[in-house]
Amino acid sequence: MISITARGEDLVLSGVSCFSPRQTFDCGQCFRFEEKDGVFEGVAKGKLLRIGEADGELIIYGCTEEEFRDTWESFLSLDTDYDAIFAEYAAESASVLGRAAEYGRGIRILRQDGWEALCSFIISQNNNIPRIKKIINALCESYGKPIESNGTVYHTFPSAERIAALSLDQLYALRMGFRAKYVHDAARKVVDKEIDLDLIADMSTEDACRYLCRIHGVGPKVASCALLFGFEKTDAFPIDVWVKRVLAKYYPDGLDIACLGKHAGLAQQYLFYYERYLGDNEKKQEKRN
């Protein structure tokens, strides 16, 4: 049971389970949140979100209950019973999925803007996270709408219309390389309604995946990520190199993804995060020794 109380300008949430800001914002589903002194800060839904954790409580800074109900409750998926979904996967205690679920218990799938997710994951291909973030940041600072908060200027993610109106050279200038023409094609098709993002809500995940793959530079992986993180297709199961690795390692006979149910995407995130970041942490350990 979540309880919400105002504390000065901030909002305090207690009783929230299965939610860790660090795991949620660092698990790779989004690229625009940065930690500053334990507080995760980023722009989403055209507004600035600052959220931290202390003494088992969540604190959303500079937020009213109304704003939470209108925007962040849904964005953070705090309106969904994660205990039940988590329990379902954690029950696979004998398999990796069970261990991965325990390890990534604090992950929630954010409900990001569809266009932003699509565009971001086009940029992510054959690329590393620091550079992905750098490019997206440059894109927002150059062409997003400025919004001001506490004397600091932040930027929204530029609309498809804005990007479609740019020249290829303007995109190349952001150092996105061969992805520039992909981003541009996506923006153009979206603006022309050749790809109507509003239709996706009524499509099956599979159909939606094929639909998005009509965009030059969008394949199954990018499409699945966009669907899972930007279009509430909770059963989308993006297979990237890490997931491929974890599947090969622990499910040599194959894993039936359909049997993971309508929240397969969360299972994917558990597995991805387990394989990707557990390995990272082990390496960091080795360096210290």
Added chain:
DNA sequence: AAACAGGCCTAAA
């Protein structure tokens, strides 16, 4: 310094 990074495209069997 060569390989690699959270894929996809194109050409060729």
Added chain:
DNA sequence: TTTAGGCCTGTT
């Protein structure tokens, strides 16, 4: 239908 190279760029 599956498989091999190439691709922008920045880092190690």
